[in-house]
Amino acid sequence: MTRTVFLGFDSMDVQLTREWAAKGDLPHFARVFETWASLPTLNPEGLLVGGLWPAFWSEAGPAHHGSYCWRQLVPGTYTTAEMSPADFDSEPFWLRLDQAGIRCAIFDVPLVRPIPLRNGVHIVDWGSHDSQLDTSISDAALASRLHTLGSYPQKRCDITIHDSGREHLLTALRTGVGMRSEALSWLLASEYDFVAAVFSETHCVGHQLFHVHKPSHPRYDPGLAARLPDDPMLTVYRDIDAALGRVLSEVPDDTALMLLFSHGFGAHYDGNPLLAEIMERIARARRPAGALTTLRERFLVPLRGVRRRLRRALFPRQRHARNLRNVDGTAAWFAIPNNDLYGAVRLNLRGREPWGRVMPGADQELAIQTIVEELLSLRHESTGSPAVLRVLRTDDYHQGPNRHLLPDLFVEWNWSEPFVALTSPTIGVICSTSEPLRTGDHRPHGEVFVRNLVLPANEQIPVESLADVLVSDVLARR
Numbered sequence: 008m009t010r011t012v013f014l015g016f017d018s019m020d021v022q023l024t025r026e027w028a029a030k031g032d033l034p035h036f037a038r039v040f041e042t043w044a045s046l047p048t049l050n051p052e053g054l055l056v057g058g059l060w061p062a063f064w065s066e067a068g069p070a071h072h073g074s075y076c077w078r079q080l081v082p083g084t085y086t087t088a089e090m091s092p093a094d095f096d097s098e099p100f101w102l103r104l105d106q107a108g109i110r111c112a113i114f115d116v117p118l119v120r121p122i123p124l125r126n127g128v129h130i131v132d133w134g135s136h137d138s139q140l141d142t143s144i145s146d147a148a149l150a151s152r153l154h155t156l157g158s159y160p161q162k163r164c165d166i167t168i169h170d171s172g173r174e175h176l177l178t179a180l181r182t183g184v185g186m187r188s189e190a191l192s193w194l195l196a197s198e199y200d201f202v203a204a205v206f207s208e209t210h211c212v213g214h215q216l217f218h219v220h221k222p223s224h225p226r227y228d229p230g231l232a233a234r235l236p237d238d239p240m241l242t243v244y245r246d247i248d249a250a251l252g253r254v255l256s257e258v259p260d261d262t263a264l265m266l267l268f269s270h271g272f273g274a275h276y277d278g279n280p281l282l283a284e285i286m287e288r289i290a291r292a293r294r295p296a297g298a299l300t301t302l303r304e305r306f307l308v309p310l311r312g313v314r315r316r317l318r319r320a321l322f323p324r325q326r327h328a329r330n331l332r333n334v335d336g337t338a339a340w341f342a343i344p345n346n347d348l349y350g351a352v353r354l355n356l357r358g359r360e361p362w363g364r365v366m367p368g369a370d371q372e373l374a375i376q377t378i379v380e381e382l383l384s385l386r387h388e389s390t391g392s393p394a395v396l397r398v399l400r401t402d403d404y405h406q407g408p409n410r411h412l413l414p415d416l417f418v419e420w421n422w423s424e425p426f427v428a429l430t431s432p433t434i435g436v437i438c439s440t441s442e443p444l445r446t447g448d449h450r451p452h453g454e455v456f457v458r459n460l461v462l463p464a465n466e467q468i469p470v471e472s473l474a475d476v477l478v479s480d481v482l483a484r485r
């Protein structure tokens with residue numbers, strides 16, 4: 008049968024893959040690089056860590072789907088709450104196919120809520136990185152068949168390394184690739200017209216073992232490196248290469264295939280743990296709040312109405328607000344969570360926030376200029392090199408009905424050196440007090456490769472446009 012297959016390699020670094028493929032380590036990827044058409048992808052600016060996969064499956068950017076981080080500000084409050092894919096409403100593109108009678112098998116595409124399919128199967132968080140939902144397999148027969156493989160050997164890689172160590176994680180990931188490869192083989196042997204499967208193991212190994220891959224990393228662990236037969240990232244990439252080889256040997260030559268390297272990896276060097284304090288010091292220097300206001304708003308106002316607001320239209324599936332934390336509603340601006348790669352800042356804007364301190368218009372523009380100027384003046388205390396390379400305005404990149412859920416500014420850190428202590432005339436010195444659990448973090452570059460599919464004649468393709476290429480092909484093959 009003719010069919011369309013999407014394979015995602017979650018955060019598999021395409022530059023590293025190319026390097027190792029050129030050395031002969033990854034023969035199946037080498038063949039793809041030599042003979043398939045490709046385009047660099049354009050990931051959601053500033054929000055690519057949490058916003059990328061929802062942009063892929065919903066075919067729209069974060070200002071539409073609204074999901075970008077596991078913890079987000081509850082709009083209309085000064086409180087952040089844990090969010091999960093179940094809190095957002097956008098629909099994945101495969102629902103359209105399902106409604107048209109096309110049999111889809113969707114296997115571990117990240118950050119999407121389970122939606123039963125009439126004609127196919129949806130597998131959610133069987134073995135994803137950072138699973139936020141319980142495993143869900145919408146087809147009972149397939150669920151019991153998957154059960155014969157045993158459970159996926161780890162649920163969340165942070166917990167796995169905390170409980171059992173990084174060496175154990177590597178073993179679990181290798182077992183996981185083997186199980187996933189077997190399960191994927193079953194899906195490809197069944198009568199599905201469209202199969203989409205995502206490998207998560209490349210994501211976990213990048214976060215947890217980057218320091219063993221990179222001898223120049225300050226946390227390079229020679230003991231662990233000596234115990235392992237090879238670079239742990241290469242080890243997992245080799246296993247994934249073998250899994251790709253198996254897919255290519257099992258699908259007929261006329262199968263349409265798309266391979267996505269979603270984003271890349273580098274060292275986990277960023278100033279996010281310091282950003283709240285930095286923003287507070289900048290705000291205090293520019294616009295101090297009265298003591299009474301501070302007292303009243305810090306302790307009384309922020310939590311009011313959070314649960315009610317969560318139950319309202321914005322996050323209709325949210326049954327209860329989880330793990331609430333306040334930001335400082337007395338300040339003109341504050342840092343908000345945005346995973347780790349880019350810092351995020353939100354203005355306390357009059358008319359949008361409950362007790363807005365910055366007026367829209369000239370006041371807002373002045374606030375932005377102040378923040379940009381101050382952040383760009385931050386230096387690493389030890390080397391004098393800049394800590395921030397760019398400050399991006401959300402409105403330059405993201406427009407849509409859920410723009411109000413997003414931060415206003417993104418801080419692009421200088422990812423080339425560790426963050427130990429930062430300094431500027433305004434903030435003085437702020438020292439880092441802890442090191443991140445994860446030693447590797449994302450980089451924005453991604454790339455897509457296709458066989459028997461046509462990519463648009465552009466220099467880059469936005470990740471939200473990839474589904475259109477797949478859907479057009481699936482429909483054309485009917």
Ligand SMILES: [Zn+2]
Pocket residue numbers: 018056210214449
């Ligand atoms: Zn990640």
Ligand SMILES: [Zn+2]
Pocket residue numbers: 135136137163164165210211212214
């Ligand atoms: Zn993981």
